[in-house]
């Protein structure tokens with residue numbers, strides 16, 4: 001391993017919320033008064049609005065000068081870690097480099113100034129782009145049509161569940177077919193979203209090799225089976241080699257098969273969902289296709305279907321018309337109408353399109369090969385970290401793009417948990433990685449996914465950090481448990497984000513709840529928000 005390079009120390013600004021910085025009358029931008037000529041021609045614009053559309057009171061927005069806004073967000077950025085400043089190998093989430101030039105393209109006026117309600121004729125460039133990317137995704141997956149409407153992976157998987165429901169409904173079989181089969185190491189949305197769509201969910205547990213076997217599947221299949229929804233490779237990085245038989249068995253029973261390829265990284269240009277027999281699939285453009293992850297809305301799931309399911313896709317979809325241009329088909333037919341408004345998060349589509357075009361077919365395959373190579377490099381080094389094990393040692397199949405390691409041995413021998421390791425990593429300038437999704441089947445889990453973006457030096461940096469912490473655990477457990485020491489926020493109390501009385505999604509909710517906090521809750525929250 002090459003040497004440890006960077007040391008990390010976050011700035012500590014104790015920065016208030018932007019709303020708490022508000023000063024009555026402060027302004028960031030003062031727009032000029034409306035021209036007298038416009039006022040004379042238009043009159044009082046507000047008076048022309050229907051009474052119901054006019055605000056009764058001024059909105060409760062923070063009033064802050066431009067300079068203070070700039071300082072506020074720069075200070076916050078100094079208190080956090082991001083992919084642009086440090087290594088991130090968060091497992092199951094495919095954190096990869098998002099080329100800056102793609103942000104630049106997506107921010108350009110030709111896209112940013114469009115409105116989704118504009119006339120179709122004035123959106124031809126965008127529609128052509130969406131149509132072209134649709135064809136590219138069909139080529140990558142073997143599917144026949146895509147929608148980009150869902151705004152997240154979980155929404156894409158929900159779309160798959162709705163497609164399965166619409167298909168059986170159209171055949172009058174929904175009353176009988178009310179069960180979806182998934183596996184325990186698929187993403188939790190593969191179980192949660194069919195439940196939201198009204199299905200009963202059967203979860204297959206892993207066998208000795210770490211994945212569900214054929215017999216487990218056969219025992220779950222019946223005339224009630226509506227479909228199979230799973231991830232492969234699973235969260236453990238393990239590709240289930242029986243997948244073709246799984247799909248065939250579900251088809252024989254009359255069910256449909258949906259492939260959650262949110263983390264499609266290791267399969268690009270290698271395996272296509274349709275060639276494995278799947279009826280539909282979904283990719284997260286904000287993971288595999290380099291568009292950045294965003295908080296609840298910036299993402300985009302590309303959901304693809306085979307021909308027999310095209311008519312069920314949410315509307316509108318982009319079609320090429322007989323005038324040599326592109327149209328929006330709004331007719332829901334027997335389909336699921338819509339998952340979300342309009343045609344999708346087009347910024348994410350544009351970034352994904354730019355990424356695919358810059359790589360080409362050979363480049364996409366190189367992404368898969370490099371991601372798998374990087375992962376296996378990490379495995380070879382992680383085996384030598386004290387206290388680390390890889391579950392299901394009998395399974396010698398190669399892992400694909402990630403691995404769920406276990407710190408159970410170290411935890412038993414030293415008391416230092418995988419969460420402690422994740423927290424302490426921050427002091428080494430490494431972002432936290434994913435412990436595990438639920439169900440927590442692997443004890444003291446630690447899920448790492450290097451992806452294709454990282455250099456060997458960056459992987460070595462992370463490995464050095466993990467190794468140093470593991471050694472520290474055996475020499476000075478208390479120190480290993482006490483991190484992070486150099487972050488803006490030190491150890492957080494996990495009771496806070498899990499207590500509905502404490503967290504709030506909106507400022508209004510925060511204001512309401514904070515009146516009711518007990519002194520113990522207030523102490524915990526203040527510590528959680530930045531106490532040090």
Ligand SMILES: Cc1ncc(COP(=O)(O)O)c(C=O)c1O
Pocket residue numbers: 092093151152153154155157186187189231260261262263284299
């Ligand atoms: C396999 C898989 N499916 C679905 C998702 C959900 O994606 P999102 O976070 O965009 O809802 C993830 C994200 O972790 C995933 O890894």
